[in-house]
Amino acid sequence: MKISVALAACNGGKYITEQLGSILPQLSEDDEIIVSDDNPAGDTRGAVEAVGDSRIIYIEGEGKGVVKNFENALAHTTGELIFLCDQDDVWLPGKVSAVTDAIKSGSDLVLHDARIVDENLSEISPSYFALHGTNTSFARNIIRNTFVGCCMAFTKEVLAECLPFPDVPMHDWWIALEAMKRGRRVTLIDSPLILWRRHGNNVTGGKTGLLQKIRWRSDIIKAVSGIKKGK
Numbered sequence: 113m114k115i116s117v118a119l120a121a122c123n124g125g126k127y128i129t130e131q132l133g134s135i136l137p138q139l140s141e142d143d144e145i146i147v148s149d150d151n152p153a154g155d156t157r158g159a160v161e162a163v164g165d166s167r168i169i170y171i172e173g174e175g176k177g178v179v180k181n182f183e184n185a186l187a188h189t190t191g192e193l194i195f196l197c198d199q200d201d202v203w204l205p206g207k208v209s210a211v212t213d214a215i216k217s218g219s220d221l222v223l224h225d226a227r228i229v230d231e232n233l234s235e236i237s238p239s240y241f242a243l244h245g246t247n248t249s250f251a252r253n254i255i256r257n258t259f260v261g262c263c264m265a266f267t268k269e270v271l272a273e274c275l276p277f278p279d280v281p282m283h284d285w286w287i288a289l290e291a292m293k294r295g296r297r298v299t300l301i302d303s304p305l306i307l308w309r310r311h312g313n314n315v316t317g318g319k320t321g322l323l324q325k326i327r328w329r330s331d332i333i334k335a336v337s338g339i340k341k342g343k
Contacts, residue, residue, distance in 0.1 A: 113212060115143040116191030120173070120181040124199035125155030127309065131201055132163050138208040139167060145197075148173045148185035156199070182261070182283040187275060192268050196261040196284065200309045201226075202233065207305035211265045214299050221266040221291045223259055224301035231311035240308060246300060250292040254333060259288035262308060270296055278335045281328035289336050 117135060121128060128147075135145060149156045150173035160170050171188055173181040186194065193215055195208075207224070214222045223246065228237040237243050246258040253259065261284030270291050280286040292298055 113193055113216070114191040115139060115193050115195065115208065115212070116189035117143075117145040117195045117197050118182060118185035118189055119145055119147045119197040119199060120150065120178060120185050121147055121156045121160075121199040122150040122173075122178075122181065123154040123156065124149075125159040127200035128156060128159050129163060131197070131199060131203070132160070132165075132168065134203040135197070136163075136165055136167065138203065138205070141167070143167060144169055144189070144191065146171065146185045146188045148181050148188070150175055150177070150181040179277060179280065179283045183275065183277045186271060189268075189271070193265060194268065194271055195265040198262045200311070201262050202307040202309070204305050204307065210301055210303065210305060214301060215265070215267060218297055219299035220270050220296035221264065221288065221298045222301060223288070223298070224263050224306075225304040226260070226263050226306045226308040227304040229307045229309055231309060233307055233309065236310060239304060241300070241302065248292065248298045248300060250289065253285075253289060253292070254329065254336075257282070257285045257288070259284050260308070261287075262306060264288070266291065279331065280335045281331055285332055286335060289332065293336055 145168045147160055147168060147170050152172045157170060160168055173184050193212065211222050211224065226240040227235060228240055229235055240260065244258050264284055273294060274287045274290050277283060277286060
């Protein structure tokens with residue numbers, strides 16, 4: 113089973129070397145990491161090239177933000193199993209094998225737990241699941257998304273049903289809801305399989321205001337209902 117890692121980057125030089133170093137030992141020689149760089153003029157390209165591994169495929173993003181950047185990375189994947197990946201986390205040993213086993217057992221989309229850490233990898237919380245009440249209810253995840261992309265993986269069939277992205281607030285929210293809506297088998301792995309790094313420059317996972325939350329939920333309901341924005 114060929115694995116593709118879709119990694120969306122932007123000014124990722126500070127952490128991406130460590131992240132790639134935690135991923136590559138878990139991949140086979142036929143697997144790939146697609147790095148889509150939303151700011152090609154920044155320091156990501158140099159850091160990626162310095163790793164010097166042919167399994168890493170660097171592509172330029174469109175400079176249109178995190179959702180479009182992930183869409184760009186995903187559109188270039190060729191694997192049967194696709195992992196979403198942020199530039200600044202650390203994959204723990206056994207992540208790929210645990211997720212692959214779940215997919216081989218019949219799952220279509222897998223979400224695993226994470227240890228939340230600060231920029232120095234000191235623990236903030238031992239469990240993302242416990243902190244956010246993670247569940248696989250379609251209705252509850254409309255109200256409060258508990259799926260975080262850096263902990264998600266899915267089959268190429270799920271990906272085909274999700275691309276191209278409609279106008280959605282976040283890519284992971286859309287993919288999870290679309291999979292659940294279509295009756296795909298969604299599996300939770302309770303073990304934390306990454307260190308999810310939270311720091312002042314995170315693009316995803318930040319706090320949002322009440323009005324933005326209301327707009328986002330309206331947008332995601334329209335998206336999963338097939339209603340085009342503005343209609």
